[in-house]
Amino acid sequence: MDKALLIGGIVSLSTVDYPDNIAFVIFLQGCSWRCKYCHNKHLQSIELSQSLPWVEILNLLETRKGFVDGVVFSGGEPLIQDILPVAMREVKNMGFKIGLHTGGSLPNMLAKVIPLVDWVGFDVKNVFEEYEEITGVANSGQMALQSLRMLIESNVNFEVRITMHESLNTTKIIDLLKDLSYMGVRTVALQKCRNKDEIVIEHPIFSDKILLEDISKYFDNLFIR
Numbered sequence: 001m002d003k004a005l006l007i008g009g010i011v012s013l014s015t016v017d018y019p020d021n022i023a024f025v026i027f028l029q030g031c032s033w034r035c036k037y038c039h040n041k042h043l044q045s046i047e048l049s050q051s052l053p054w055v056e057i058l059n060l061l062e063t064r065k066g067f068v069d070g071v072v073f074s075g076g077e078p079l080i081q082d083i084l085p086v087a088m089r090e091v092k093n094m095g096f097k098i099g100l101h102t103g104g105s106l107p108n109m110l111a112k113v114i115p116l117v118d119w120v121g122f123d124v125k126n127v128f129e130e131y132e133e134i135t136g137v138a139n140s141g142q143m144a145l146q147s148l149r150m151l152i153e154s155n156v157n158f159e160v161r162i163t164m165h166e167s168l169n170t171t172k173i174i175d176l177l178k179d180l181s182y183m184g185v186r187t188v189a190l191q192k193c194r195n196k197d198e199i200v201i202e203h204p205i206f207s208d209k210i211l212l213e214d215i216s217k218y219f220d221n222l223f224i225r
């Protein structure tokens with residue numbers, strides 16, 4: 001690979017980043033959004049003084065064959081690095097499944113990697129008209145919506161993840177979940193939000209069992225994590 005992939009970190013064995021698979025996770029550097037609850041702020045800047053060398057990652061992956069099912073490209077926002085499809089292809093050719101964690105900020109890049117990925121964890125931040133409230137970036141909702149539609153129309157297996165931040169009130173959540181269901185999303189994970197000290201901030205929706213039961217009917221799978 002001529003151009004360097006900027007890698008902010010790795011997890012060499014994960015059971016939580018790719019459903020039903022043992023994964024090796026690569027955290028790519030850079031993100032153009034600035035979500036108010038971001039836990040990976042160190043990965044936001046595209047500048048990185050010392051990236052882990054790609055060749056070392058490939059060597060490490062060689063030793064993981066047979067132990068790891070898939071490699072997840074996470075971030076930051078992996079789509080921001082235009083060398084991503086080349087890296088994915090190299091890893092796929094080694095026999096690993098390919099996972100992607102994305103918020104869909106760059107639909108054109110998503111279109112390039114969809115033929116390579118086996119599973120996507122797609123972060124939805126808010127009702128699409130009000131994305132900027134979370135990401136701090138104008139038109140981010142339009143980009144995300146375009147990407148999500150593309151994913152739904154593809155044959156790629158995916159789940160939508162929603163971080164249940166306090167600024168998403170229950171009415172908004174219900175509107176969003178109805179929209180997602182109507183669009184064709186079948187699997188959703190509602191993720192508990194943590195503050196900077198890693199303490200869970202419980203969203204009121206989690207204590208409303210009747211409401212949870214009701215919204216679970218919109219999907220084939222609704223997880224809380």
Ligand code: SF4
Pocket residue numbers: 031032033034035037038039040041043044075076077103
């Ligand atoms: S999209 Fe993800 S990495 Fe980027 S700012 Fe938001 S939470 Fe952080």
